Amino acid sequence: MKLKEIIKISGIIKLLSGLHIGAGDSALEIGGLDQPIIKHPITGEPYIPGSSLKGKIRSLLELKYGKFINDLNAKNYGGPCNCGNCLICKVFGVGASNKSGEAGPTRLLVRDAFMTEEWKEKFKNGELSLEIKYENTINRITGTAEHPRPLERVPAGVEFEFNMSVRIYDQDNEDEILSLIKQGMALLQLDALGGNGSRGCGHIEFSKITISKDSNKEDEEENLNDFLRVKLCLENIE
Numbered sequence: 001m002k003l004k005e006i007i008k009i010s011g012i013i014k015l016l017s018g019l020h021i022g023a024g025d026s027a028l029e030i031g032g033l034d035q036p037i038i039k040h041p042i043t044g045e046p047y048i049p050g051s052s053l054k055g056k057i058r059s060l061l062e063l064k065y066g067k068f069i070n071d072l073n074a075k076n077y078g079g080p081c082n083c084g085n086c087l088i089c090k091v092f093g094v095g096a097s098n099k100s101g102e103a104g105p106t107r108l109l110v111r112d113a114f115m116t117e118e119w120k121e122k123f124k125n126g127e128l129s130l131e132i133k134y135e136n137t138i139n140r141i142t143g144t145a146e147h148p149r150p151l152e153r154v155p156a157g158v159e160f161e162f163n164m165s166v167r168i169y170d171q172d173n174e175d176e177i178l179s180l181i182k183q184g185m186a187l188l189q190l191d192a193l194g195g196n197g198s199r200g201c202g203h204i205e206f207s208k209i210t211i212s213k214d215s216n217k218e219d220e221e222e223n224l225n226d227f228l229r230v231k232l233c234l235e236n237i238e
């Protein structure tokens with residue numbers, strides 16, 4: 001098995017609704033928000049962790065192809081596929097404990113997505129403030145809102161730069177791998193990134209997408225935007 005090439009996919013993620021990617025309990029401060037978003041530890045800028053992006057794309061593809069753990073009695077019911085043989089395992093990786101499959105090394109690497117220079121500048125100058133959305137439950141009898149919980153979000157309109165690398169080995173079918181990733185990106189546009197997606201958060205759009213092979217041949221671009229606007233491509237993978 002030899003590495004044949006590395007394909008770079010990059011572009012912009014634009015928020016069409018507020019984005020909430022939680023920082024987790026470890027970031028809780030006394031008197032602070034109970035649902036803060038993840039921020040860069042030094043600059044304080046919000047960003048999209050590569051793991052969140054990759055994990056969401058993978059989970060949507062697994063739903064589409066029925067590749068998640070579907071056995072009600074399994075301990076990890078609803079967990080990711082870890083068969084080690086399917087295309088999803090090949091592209092997105094398998095747990096370190098799984099040495100049985102033929103998937104080989106993980107093909108897709110997703111970097112953390114930071115804000116574009118324009119938005120970084122706005123953030124630095126105080127022109128971009130994070131929004132606090134209050135989530136309530138409605139009392140069915142009185143009709144009043146109760147238990148407001150503040151949810152921190154990056155507001156709609158903000159743009160991030162995303163970068164992914166796809167490692168293609170000599171035995172790989174490049175078109176099949178790229179097609180899977182494109183389908184995953186298209187699905188994510190129809191779904192949501194981060195938390196509270198069913199309540200309107202995390203609607204995103206990919207744009208200005210370029211695919212370049214061999215990082216020094218940047219001019220070899222292919223426009224993917226039209227592909228993502230059309231419906232999902234329906235060919236099946238196994």
Ligand SMILES: [Zn+2]
Nearest residue numbers: 081083086089
């Ligand atoms: Zn699998």
